[in-house]
Amino acid sequence: MPLHANKSPDTIVALSTPPGYSGIGVIRMSGPDSRAILERVFQPAGMRRGMRNRKGLYGKVVDPESGTVLDDGIALVMEGPGSYTGEDVVELSLHGSPVVLDTVLQILVRQGARPATRGEFTRRAFLAGKLDLVQAEAVIDLIEAPGPLAAQEARARLDRSLSERIEEVSATLKDIVARLEAHIDFDEDDEHAAPDPEPDVRLVFEHMRELLELGDLGRVRREGIRTVVAGKPNVGKSTLFNALLGADRAIVTPFAGTTRDTVHERLILGGATVNLCDTAGIRENPDPIEIEGIRRTEAQIAAADLVLVVLDGSSVPDREDAAVLTRCKGRRVMTVFNKIDLGAVPESMFRDIVSADAPQVGVSAMTGDGLDALRRTLAQTVQSITSPAPDPPSGGLNRRCLLLMEAAMIPIGQLLEDFARDAVIAPEIASLELRRAIGPLSEITGERVDDGILDRIFERFCVGK
Numbered sequence: 240m241p242l243h244a245n246k247s248p249d250t251i252v253a254l255s256t257p258p259g260y261s262g263i264g265v266i267r268m269s270g271p272d273s274r275a276i277l278e279r280v281f282q283p284a285g286m287r288r289g290m291r292n293r294k295g296l297y298g299k300v301v302d303p304e305s306g307t308v309l310d311d312g313i314a315l316v317m318e319g320p321g322s323y324t325g326e327d328v329v330e331l332s333l334h335g336s337p338v339v340l341d342t343v344l345q346i347l348v349r350q351g352a353r354p355a356t357r358g359e360f361t362r363r364a365f366l367a368g369k370l371d372l373v374q375a376e377a378v379i380d381l382i383e384a385p386g387p388l389a390a391q392e393a394r395a396r397l398d399r400s401l402s403e404r405i406e407e408v409s410a411t412l413k414d415i416v417a418r419l420e421a422h423i424d425f426d427e428d429d430e431h432a433a434p435d436p437e438p439d440v441r442l443v444f445e446h447m448r449e450l451l452e453l454g455d456l457g458r459v460r461r462e463g464i465r466t467v468v469a470g471k472p473n474v475g476k477s478t479l480f481n482a483l484l485g486a487d488r489a490i491v492t493p494f495a496g497t498t499r500d501t502v503h504e505r506l507i508l509g510g511a512t513v514n515l516c517d518t519a520g521i522r523e524n525p526d527p528i529e530i531e532g533i534r535r536t537e538a539q540i541a542a543a544d545l546v547l548v549v550l551d552g553s554s555v556p557d558r559e560d561a562a563v564l565t566r567c568k569g570r571r572v573m574t575v576f577n578k579i580d581l582g583a584v585p586e587s588m589f590r591d592i593v594s595a596d597a598p599q600v601g602v603s604a605m606t607g608d609g610l611d612a613l614r615r616t617l618a619q620t621v622q623s624i625t626s627p628a629p630d631p632p633s634g635g636l637n638r639r640c641l642l643l644m645e646a647a648m649i650p651i652g653q654l655l656e657d658f659a660r661d662a663v664i665a666p667e668i669a670s671l672e673l674r675r676a677i678g679p680l681s682e683i684t685g686e687r688v689d690d691g692i693l694d695r696i697f698e699r700f701c702v703g704k
């Protein structure tokens with residue numbers, strides 16, 4: 240449970256559907272007065288029964304001051320603590336008219352509700368212990384998911400399985416600390432001396448490492464695969480980039496050195512999000528403007544999950560092509576032989592510079608020849624990155640949590656090194672190091688977290704969620 244006390248909150252209200260014309264607009268209220276406020280403005284049709292928990296009721300929304308009927312719609316009461324926020328929640332589904340919804344909102348405020356701030360419903364859910372921070376962040380990631388795989392990843396984090404794994408690590412550490420501290424007062428020769436904590440510490444460290452790896456997998460699912468199109472100038476990188484997007488996005492000219500800066504666009508492929516980046520061509524002896532462009536290209540390659548190395552498949556490769564491939568060492572690469580409409584030089588000419596392990600495709604970005612095959616190969620590669628068999632889509636730590644997990648692993652890693660160097664570590668030293676790891680872990684799930692961090696997290700939300 241979070242440390243924050245739920246100090247008799249007021250009742251908040253917001254439009255939960257996007258502003259603008261729509262079929263239906265939903266207004267949501269949460270707090271102790273939400274039901275009373277609803278009853279002042281909502282007249283159920285028929286008047287046979289009052290509002291019942293979780294039963295939608297059709298009726299009219301009336302301005303209690305003027306008696307004007309503003310709209311008709313469905314009201315739904317969800318009593319706390321079984322609701323999203325843990326408080327009494329009311330949802331009013333009305334016609335999606337911005338004017339009507341705005342008027343009703345104003346009336347609800349006049350009746351005592353306060354306009355909600357960003358993410359305040361979810362923040363209340365967190366403060367009420369209905370969900371932890373990992374889940375709260377999954378809510379916003381689900382809403383903002385750029386593609387189906389990202390949505391599945393966020394949905395998986397909404398289940399508590401990831402939170403439970405983190406709590407398990409935390410509980411194990413606390414357990415080891417408790418055992419160590421129980422023995423601090425015994426001297427070393429004592430028959431009750433603490434058992435060697437090293438095997439347990441090593442095991443917990445392994446679990447933490449697994450969670451980190453899962454986080455990286457989560458990142459490619461959640462944020463997309465950083466896919467960089469790289470090559471020497473004029474090989475057709477921008478033409479290929481545009482062809483993959485199906486849009487004339489990057490400038491193409493016959494002159495080498497056209498692309499000076501990175502260009503970013505998003506592509507959904509087989510459900511996965513591909514963050515495609517076109518780059519400045521890498522060449523020897525660049526001019527001063529190109530130097531900066533190439534520096535940016537290199538930074539993109541260094542952070543890439545996948546590099547599409549574009550070569551001119553119609554001409555013999557040269558030192559510059561070899562240099563591009565050298566810079567991609569350590570990255571996952573796909574080789575694209577472009578301009579095959581101009582006639583392809585024998586593959587053997589590329590043997591010395593191109594790795595046989597990387598997938599290779601011949602295309603003409605200009606005519607579109609081979610693009611379907613390229614998309615298929617790309618989709619397979621993307622799938623192998625996002626779903627290493629037999630792993631089902633599961634949630635991974637996001638960036639905030641990864642940093643905290645890394646911070647938690649530092650003292651433990653240090654302790655393991657000490658164990659390796661010197662078999663006997665005083666229990667008070669070991670417990671001190673382990674305690675340093677527990678703090679960041681409890682910040683991941685929000686067991687201990689300050690308001691500033693909560694503000695930053697819920698700032699990402701929209702009003703009404």
Ligand SMILES: Nc1nc2c(ncn2[C@@H]2O[C@H](COP(=O)(O)OP(=O)(O)OP(=O)(O)O)[C@@H](O)[C@H]2O)c(=O)[nH]1
Pocket residue numbers: 470471472473474475476477478479490491492493494495496497498499518519520521577578579580581602603604605606
């Ligand atoms: N024949 C043929 N020409 C192509 C093909 N792809 C690109 N081109 C031409 O090659 C020239 C360079 O294309 P770009 O896409 O600008 O090349 P780039 O690799 O982005 O070049 P820089 O941005 O300068 O590094 C243009 O004249 C394109 O029309 C292709 O598949 N076949």
Ligand SMILES: [Mg+2]
Pocket residue numbers: 476477478489490491497498518519520
């Ligand atoms: Mg270009």
